Amino acid sequence: MTGSxxxxxxxxxxxVQVLQTAAALENLAVASYTSAASMPxxxxxxxxxxxxxxxxxxxxxxxxxxxxxxxxxxxxAQQHAADARYAASVRQRLAAMQDPSSLTGLLNEIEGIVAQxxxxxxxxxxxxxxxxxxxxxxxxxxxxxxxLLIVRTLLEGGHRExxxxxxxxxxxPAAAGTxxxxxxxxxxxxxxxxxxxVVR
Amino acid sequence: xxGQSRRAFAAGVTGLCVGxxxxxxxxxxxxxxYTGDLRTVALAAAIENQAVSAYQAVDAALRxxxxxxxxxxxxxxxxxxxxxxxxxxxxxxxILRTAHKPTISGTPLSDNAQVMSTISGASDVAAVxxxxxxxxxxxxxxxxxxIENLKGLGSAVTAAxxxxxxxxxxxxxxxxxxxxxxxxxxxxxTGGAVSTKALTA
Numbered sequence: 001m002t003g004s005x006x007x008x009x010x011x012x013x014x015x016v017q018v019l020q021t022a023a024a025l026e027n028l029a030v031a032s033y034t035s036a037a038s039m040p041x042x043x044x045x046x047x048x049x050x051x052x053x054x055x056x057x058x059x060x061x062x063x064x065x066x067x068x069x070x071x072x073x074x075x076x077a078q079q080h081a082a083d084a085r086y087a088a089s090v091r092q093r094l095a096a097m098q099d100p101s102s103l104t105g106l107l108n109e110i111e112g113i114v115a116q117x118x119x120x121x122x123x124x125x126x127x128x129x130x131x132x133x134x135x136x137x138x139x140x141x142x143x144x145x146x147x148l149l150i151v152r153t154l155l156e157g158g159h160r161e162x163x164x165x166x167x168x169x170x171x172x173p174a175a176a177g178t179x180x181x182x183x184x185x186x187x188x189x190x191x192x193x194x195x196x197x198v199v200r
Numbered sequence: 201x202x203g204q205s206r207r208a209f210a211a212g213v214t215g216l217c218v219g220x221x222x223x224x225x226x227x228x229x230x231x232x233x234y235t236g237d238l239r240t241v242a243l244a245a246a247i248e249n250q251a252v253s254a255y256q257a258v259d260a261a262l263r264x265x266x267x268x269x270x271x272x273x274x275x276x277x278x279x280x281x282x283x284x285x286x287x288x289x290x291x292x293x294x295i296l297r298t299a300h301k302p303t304i305s306g307t308p309l310s311d312n313a314q315v316m317s318t319i320s321g322a323s324d325v326a327a328v329x330x331x332x333x334x335x336x337x338x339x340x341x342x343x344x345x346x347i348e349n350l351k352g353l354g355s356a357v358t359a360a361x362x363x364x365x366x367x368x369x370x371x372x373x374x375x376x377x378x379x380x381x382x383x384x385x386x387x388x389x390t391g392g393a394v395s396t397k398a399l400t401a
Contacts, residue, residue: 052382062386115365122361128348131357132390135344135364139388142365143372147384150376162380169325169378170271177273177280180373184284185291186365 015130016076017194018121019067023079024197025114026064028090031082032110033057035094036103048161049100049151056144063137070133077199085196086113101155108148113190115141120191138186146180153179232401233301237353240346241295243399245304247339248289250315253307254335255282257319258328267325273377274325281370288363295355308401325378333374338392340367345393
């Protein structure tokens with residue numbers, strides 16, 4: 001990921017800034033999953049990956065709505081644009097995407113940015129309900145990451161998707177067991193600056 | 201001492217012992233050393249210890265062949281997840297230690313016997329995965345709910361925020377790899393959060 005946040009500091013209250021930035025990142029995720037869903041290798045590929053992409057897109061749409069509802073309550077304007085720091089570079093990378101493994105890698109990067117940002121903001125937000133909303137959403141994005149990491153590991157190892165039977169579980173490689181749980185403490189180093197996605 | 205005197209003495213001692221025992225039984229439990237935010241922290245440490253115990257039991261069952269042939273991905277998952285929970289317990293206990301409160305070394309939770317019984321009674325992979333997945337979801341939801349009510353303990357807020365997503369990932373990975381079905385919902389929710397009333401310490 002490239003680019004840097006705008007240097008212009010917003011005068012908006014902290015809660016408004018973090019909610020608008022969170023909404024901007026969710027909008028970025030919705031746009032990315034929308035593009036991913038229409039890629040030829042996705043349309044013609046695994047039904048499991050298609051379902052994951054559609055489901056995650058719906059989740060990010062719901063999260064953007066939740067943040068925009070909260071920002072109105074906090075006295076701010078809704079943010080309907082995609083995060084400007086990442087939008088152009090993500091668009092370029094999506095346009096060049098040729099295979100499911102690379103795609104799941106990029107989608108996982110986006111999930112990580114949103115989840116780390118929400119995790120960081122949970123410690124910054126003033127109100128308890130807002131803190132809880134951020135952890136709630138961060139946890140779901142982290143779950144998206146877990147599944148994307150597993151899918152990518154299986155794709156790169158030439159393994160088939162997980163199945164429902166005990167024999168299917170036994171056939172999973174050991175790497176699938178750890179791929180989705182890479183860290184003991186969720187990081188925040190990749191969190192966006194609080195004013196990165198403010199409405200200007 | 202005559203035989204009669206001995207009997208009277210013995211009866212008196214017995215009565216005293218019974219009296220003491222009854223008194224001990226009817227005495228109220230000592231007050232918990234954990235109040236306010238620190239009660240939530242102690243609950244979290246107990247939840248983490250319970251997860252470690254649960255995974256140890258599953259690991260033992262796998263090694264003993266109680267769950268059928270080997271499941272390499274589950275063995276690898278358990279190793280990774282158990283290490284995470286050990287670290288999480290240490291994080292919560294460090295907060296207690298800083299506050300000069302006793303650390304939680306066991307699993308003082310009202311549902312612990314039932315949880316461990318469910319795991320020890322399981323005879324297949326699906327049953328144990330379901331049991332530990334429930335624990336992971338409960339942990340993530342507990343921290344998501346707790347962060348709303350933590351008053352002034354910044355270290356606890358940070359711990360809840362950075363540990364909840366990890367437990368959520370554990371739950372998602374278990375569901376996806378071992379049942380072939382994703383059960384990730386649009387919001388994590390807090391309906392399964394464990395109350396501080398479940399803490400017996």
